[in-house]
Amino acid sequence: MPPLIRIATRTYPPDVGAAPFRLRALARALVAAGGEVEVVTTTPAPGSAPAPRDAGTSVRRAAVLRDADGAVRGYLPYLSFDVPLTARLLLGRRPDVVVHEPPPTTGLATRAASALRRTPYVSYLPDVWSQGAVAAGAPRPVLGAVRLAEQAALRGAAAVLAVTAGMAAEVVRAGVDARRVHVVGNGVDVEVFVPAPPDGPAGGPAHRGLRAVYSGTMSEWQGAEVFVRAFAELAREDPGARLTMVGGGVDLPRLRALAARLAPGRVELPGTVQPGEAARLLGEADVALASLVPGTGYDLMAPTKIAAAAACGTPVLFAGVGSGRDTVRAHGLGAAVEHDPAAVAAALRTWRRPDAGERARLRAWALEHGSLAAAAQRAAAVVLAVAAGRVPG
The missing domain is CATH 3.40.50.2000 (Glycogen Phosphorylase B;)
Structure with a gap:
């Protein structure tokens, strides 16, 4: 039986943005490498394009709060996904590994469910949310809570996927074992982002x-x-x-x-x-x-x-x-x-x-x-190593 990888994310296509594109690329890379993928995510925003269907990937969706632009953005929308997430991750076949994206509350829910099911999880880190909270001018109590949640999620992960070397170094400074932090890079779909025709x-x-x-x-x-x-x-x-x-x-x-x-x-x-x-x-x-x-x-x-x-x-x-x-x-x-x-x-x-x-x-x-597919292949290799019990280090 192929390994089952469950991805927990508040945003997935047909949502548009770097995060949903990155996670779909990861799902495709995992399937191409022999895995089976289940995505636990949200219902699309009203008026969205049809949700894509990828062989080897199933998607479980649930309603969530969205802002006026249709994005899952802000503390209440985040919590509307994260509060029920632990229970959702406990349903269905036991996965071999779970992958989560930010915010840190998603990481906490993933850590709790993974502990109950005795499964490892991987933190995919495109940015450091505690730094973002500083940039947004969050109150000190909120900033402290975000930092604690982020550190708890990252320290419990079998592996952390960082998109830059600098971000990996920041994670290590926050107390994560350097052997569990892997730089996978980032990028775009180079089959979609192409030059204009010569006569354009x-x-x-x-x-x-x-x-x-x-x-x-x-x-x-x-x-x-x-x-x-x-x-x-x-x-x-x-x-x-x-x-x-x-x-x-x-x-x-x-x-x-x-x-x-x-x-x-x-x-x-x-x-x-x-x-x-x-x-x-x-x-x-x-x-x-x-x-x-x-x-x-x-x-x-x-x-x-x-x-x-x-x-x-x-x-x-x-x-x-x-x-x-x-x-x-x-x-x-x-x-x-x-x-x-x-x-x-x-x-x-x-x-x-x-x-x-x-x-x-x-x-x-x-x-x-700058190829997203190449970055996804590097990320998938780490995730599958964790699923197989070969925690990379």
């Missing part, structure tokens, strides 16, 4: 204005406001310039109001779009935008925006700090500046449109370093 807008007339695209979450620690303010300066000088910002997040309503005030009609913020549409916009852009606010504690994040842009052959302008800035500079993926509207505007004024050779080089880098 990316290769259009040189006299058209600059096309800039931001694709991804807009929250406190991204600080995407810096691009709206910078573009308002550029728009006064370049009547043909356009900025498109796709994605959701707590900052979206505020950014829409700011764009309407500073650059009316020049900034589009349509909200979350399907991956294929995001890929089209990135492939047709002259520059992709990514950012991280200094001092939030999120310096360890590896924004998938960078891999998505490179896979589409588009250079990145990164504003801020952290591993994203370092990646852009080290691999020649574009440019990095301070998280400051004037610095961003200055970079955009002199931006050189990428030619075919540069787009091909960026695409090649993404195929080698």
Whole structure:
């Protein structure tokens, strides 16, 4: 009988975002390696696309609280999934291993159910939530509770999957045995995020204005406001310039109001779009935008925006700090500046449109370093080793 791997997550396709894409890729990699996967997750948001069906993967869904944008985001929505999760994980066939994603309360529920069923579990860590709580300005009691929950979940895991080396080091500093922490990387679906056709807008007339695209979450620690303010300066000088910002997040309503005030009609913020549409916009852009606010504690994040842009052959302008800035500079993926509207505007004024050779080089880098499927295969190898009783170390 193939090993059964149960994945506990508040978000899974048809939800759109880095987390659901990463977990579906993991499920596919596990099945391809001979496993059987069951996902314990939430019912889709109203109006979602049809839920995908993957051979070897079954999905158990339950109702959950969602915010006005349809996302499972915020303490009450998290708890609406996590409170019943322990009982849900106790139902059905006993798994060989359970994999959970953040928030830390999901990890606590997973740890409790795994203890009762005597099964190991794996923590998949795309970010450190206690640092995010600091960035969001959480009250001290909330911050303390998040940190304790996160440490309890991680210390009880048979293995921890970290997406960056810096994040792995942070987990070890928090008291997790370094032998149980594995860096698996991150990325995007390089079959979806592809360059624009050679005769498409990316290769259009040189006299058209600059096309800039931001694709991804807009929250406190991204600080995407810096691009709206910078573009308002550029728009006064370049009547043909356009900025498109796709994605959701707590900052979206505020950014829409700011764009309407500073650059009316020049900034589009349509909200979350399907991956294929995001890929089209990135492939047709002259520059992709990514950012991280200094001092939030999120310096360890590896924004998938960078891999998505490179896979589409588009250079990145990164504003801020952290591993994203370092990646852009080290691999020649574009440019990095301070998280400051004037610095961003200055970079955009002199931006050189990428030619075919540069787009091909960026695409090649993404195929080698930014493939989500390759990251999922590395993660699946660790999960299956835990399922087989060969706890990696």
